[in-house]
Amino acid sequence: MPVEGNLTQQERVVDVTVGIVGSGFSGLGMGIRLKKAGIESFVILEKAGDLGGTWRDNDYPGAACDVPTHLYSYSFEPNPNWGHMWAKQPEILEYLKHCAHKYKLHSHLIFNSEITDATFDEAAGKWNVRSKDGTMYRFRALVLGVGGLHIPALPDIKGVRSFEGKVFHSAQWDHSYDLSDKTVAVIGTGASAIQFVPEIAAKVKKLHLFQRTPPWILPRPAAMNRKIGKREQALYGRVPALQKLQRNAMFLGGEAGAVAMVYRPELLKYAETLSRRYIKTAIHDPKIQKAVTPDYRIGCKRILGSSDYYPALNRGNVELVTDGIDSIGFNGIRTKDGSQRDVDAIIFGTGFDVGGGLRKFNLTGLGGIRSTELLQNRVEHYLGINLAGFPNLFVLLGPNTGLGQNSIVFMIEAQTNYALKCIQEIRRKDLAWIDVKRNVQSAFVEDIGERMKSTVWSTGGCQSWYKSEDGTNVTLWPGFCTEYWMRTRTPDFSAYHIESRVTKAGKGNNLS
Numbered sequence: 001m002p003v004e005g006n007l008t009q010q011e012r013v014v015d016v017t018v019g020i021v022g023s024g025f026s027g028l029g030m031g032i033r034l035k036k037a038g039i040e041s042f043v044i045l046e047k048a049g050d051l052g053g054t055w056r057d058n059d060y061p062g063a064a065c066d067v068p069t070h071l072y073s074y075s076f077e078p079n080p081n082w083g084h085m086w087a088k089q090p091e092i093l094e095y096l097k098h099c100a101h102k103y104k105l106h107s108h109l110i111f112n113s114e115i116t117d118a119t120f121d122e123a124a125g126k127w128n129v130r131s132k133d134g135t136m137y138r139f140r141a142l143v144l145g146v147g148g149l150h151i152p153a154l155p156d157i158k159g160v161r162s163f164e165g166k167v168f169h170s171a172q173w174d175h176s177y178d179l180s181d182k183t184v185a186v187i188g189t190g191a192s193a194i195q196f197v198p199e200i201a202a203k204v205k206k207l208h209l210f211q212r213t214p215p216w217i218l219p220r221p222a223a224m225n226r227k228i229g230k231r232e233q234a235l236y237g238r239v240p241a242l243q244k245l246q247r248n249a250m251f252l253g254g255e256a257g258a259v260a261m262v263y264r265p266e267l268l269k270y271a272e273t274l275s276r277r278y279i280k281t282a283i284h285d286p287k288i289q290k291a292v293t294p295d296y297r298i299g300c301k302r303i304l305g306s307s308d309y310y311p312a313l314n315r316g317n318v319e320l321v322t323d324g325i326d327s328i329g330f331n332g333i334r335t336k337d338g339s340q341r342d343v344d345a346i347i348f349g350t351g352f353d354v355g356g357g358l359r360k361f362n363l364t365g366l367g368g369i370r371s372t373e374l375l376q377n378r379v380e381h382y383l384g385i386n387l388a389g390f391p392n393l394f395v396l397l398g399p400n401t402g403l404g405q406n407s408i409v410f411m412i413e414a415q416t417n418y419a420l421k422c423i424q425e426i427r428r429k430d431l432a433w434i435d436v437k438r439n440v441q442s443a444f445v446e447d448i449g450e451r452m453k454s455t456v457w458s459t460g461g462c463q464s465w466y467k468s469e470d471g472t473n474v475t476l477w478p479g480f481c482t483e484y485w486m487r488t489r490t491p492d493f494s495a496y497h498i499e500s501r502v503t504k505a506g507k508g509n510n511l512s
């Protein structure tokens, strides 16, 4: 429970051991880890009015997980009641709410609490974190669970602001706007768009779908993409090992995928054959078949799974537009070939400002080092969790810990475990702070860069949001998840500068 400190004139001071920012899978997972370890002195700060992160925000029609359900949950909290093999957004949000309730996180959650800046107080060994509502938090350790994909990316298309119709992004879906009988433009054909396009295609009068680069899509046969009935759910409830068996098989399938994605991209050509065949059977018009066939190696961008996206392109009211967008005017979209399409609404399925959540944070570390300056350039980090110069800071789903082939929740659990062990060490030895050594960090990033060279994300011949402007892949983990788990199981404290309380004696105060 939060311990309130002295009130200053303007600020309420809350002094607790751990501050967690964000209440999605990462933030809640960290909270649960702390609870399980008997640490009650923490808060979870959430800028919105409810928990759930990505799964609260992304509630567009058809929103669902593209990782199989049995794998997409905390390992310690299996859910026998999943209703679909690929869970829908409402049931995932429900699952997170269940976890928050079961692990009694509500007394730790502080909603509508947006952080404006965080500064490390070297003498006290504490993070001073300011929230917009005027509260000053003091944390011995700060955990950022802000997610990599939550700031909508709105492309800077000429004239975009002049459009007078309805505009929204897939992650900010306006459910009050009725799409029935409207002429609608969708920009983007990524993971989100292929889920909502089939949902809205039947509703709208006309759908112009603007594709810049076609994604590789694998079919999801009905036998796989099925509902999970009551009997099966009851069985999982009674015999949890059955669900665990499936979870493990799915995880190993993902690890097998890593063999190809990371080490042997040429093996992916077999998946391309499957996808090409699927295009031929699912799409009637040969011109559309050609237009949706990618010219880069499968896996270079995220591989998508759907059995209703291509059929939606067969509809008479759906037009796939592959000419590049020239500009947006007050009433529609003009393409580079000079054609104009008048529309009532534009929906951006254009993805996210990757890592923007972390960049947005105004963190000041040792010697006044600023994260905003640091993260503009090449992102240096250790295990995707620590940033040198920012002691006692733990980032969840930080740089190079995203996945293209397995469940991100696995990575989150590895990271929350790692952060917990560091926090326990800080408390047990009453350390002022730990800060990853710069040379260790540089060696780590260099190794990641080397390993990245042979991956499909580097060799596959595509542009993707995985890479920064200079072509560095700052998003994905180039290895097996199992390796990441092994490397994060037990922190190697020789990788850190450790400042003991003794050295800081007299300067520190009242560490909780």
Ligand code: NAP
Pocket: 064, 065, 066, 067, 149, 155, 156, 157, 170, 187, 188, 189, 190, 191, 192, 193, 210, 211, 212, 213, 214, 302, 325, 349, 350, 351, 352, 465
């Ligand atoms: P995305 O995969 O980044 O797709 C963005 C789409 O917008 C791409 O087709 C992109 O084309 C297009 N685009 C971007 N800027 C454009 C411009 N200026 N003009 C025309 N087209 C433009 O974004 P997303 O679909 O929102 O998905 C993002 C990520 O969220 C996914 O990769 C996945 O990791 C996650 N996600 C997960 C699930 C899940 O089920 N777990 C579901 C949805 C999303 P280009 O390819 O040419 O750049």
